[in-house]
Amino acid sequence: MRDARVPEGGLYEGVRTLRPYPEGWQERPYELIEVVPQTRVIGAEIRGADLTRPLSPALREELNRALLEWKVIFFRGADLAPEQQAAFARHWGELETNPLLARGSSDEIVRFEKAADSAGTRPTYENVWHTDVTFRERPAMGAVLQLREVPPIGGHTMWADMAAAYDNLSPRVKERIDGATAMHDFIPGFARFTSAERLAELQDEFPPVEHPVVRTHPETGRKMLFVNTSFTTHIVGMDRAESDRLLAELVRQAHVPEYQVRFAWQPGDIAFWDNRATQHYALFDYMGHRRVAERVAVVGDRPF
Structure with missing residues (x-):
């Protein structure tokens, strides 16, 4: 009989543990909204919430519980004005500004605009799994993204559950990464589409930061992988070759379909994701068509 062993360090076939909630989590019915899960562990559509009006404390609590349970929640046809989108996000805290990205109608609003003739342009923030702004000491708690214009085909976004x-x-x-930390830097992620001069201008504002490889969610207590392709440069205390091998194995985990949800946008749709618990991937598969989105992000805490 030939050896049945396969190489270590990659993805594997077979049954996976898929649990949406942390151990001991108390499931409760929703009274103000309808929550429609999209997969076994990540992603839920929210029905019955009017985001154009200020949220009552009870509604905010139910939406936050849905966010914690499903990591990204979707609102079809919300169609919020930019100031309404920002007001909704402020229910979760102070809004972030990002000088690295194009500004919308205010400093807190980032505008992602790709024209129909953009097929030959430099790559941007698309086609890569990442967690937003992990190069900050306090990476974003979450982000609220709305599609203003949607291509007739493609342009979907995917999210991966990093607790799963x-x-x-x-x-x-798990034993190797227990207690390990890694360095995060904005330059690798933005060098693909930002001039060297602009990177040099901002490198003092955004020095490399050190975060745990496995962070603990501050609200649920759940452990989650916290490294990503765009910004994690190396694991502290390892030589470069060993660090590269281990990071390659860890970042590949976001590629597992069972941990993912994929969202097909319509104009006016909103996605609100927990940036502490997820990675996301915007697909640039709509060459020859226009896509416009606006995002606001909520300031987060220091990972632990």
Whole structure:
């Protein structure tokens, strides 16, 4: 009989542990909204919430619970004005500004606009799994994205549940990363589409920061992988070759379909994701068509 062993360090076939909630989580019925899960562990459509009006404390609590349980929540046809979108996000805290990205109608609003003739332009923030702004000492808690213009085909966004990714690591890998930290830097992620001069101008404002490889969610207590392709440069205390091998294995976990949800946008749709618990991937598969989105992000805490 030939050896049945496969190489270590990659993805594997077979059954995975898929649990949407942390251990001990108390499930309760929703009274003000309808929550429609889109997968086993991540993504839910929210029905019955009017985002054009200020949220009552009870409605805010139910939406936050849905966000914690499903990591990204979707609102079809919300069609908010930019100031309404920002007001909705402020229910979760102070809004972030980002000098690295194009400004919308205010400093807090980022505008992503790709024209129909953009097929030959430099790549931007698309086609890569990442968690937003992990190069900050306090990465964003979450983000609210609305599509203003949607291409007739493609332009979807995907999210991956990094708690599920951690749950399914082998005991050997979990032991290696227990207590480990990694460095995060904005330059690798933005060098693809930002001039060297602009990067140099901002490097003192955004020095490299150190975060745990496995962070603990501040509200649920759940452990989650917290490294990503765009901004994580190396694991502290490892030589470069060893760090590269381990990081390659860890970031590949976002590629597992069972941990993902994929959202097909319509104009006016909103996605609100927990940036602490997810990675996301915007697909640039709509060459020859126009896509316009606006995003606001909520300032987060220091990962632990």
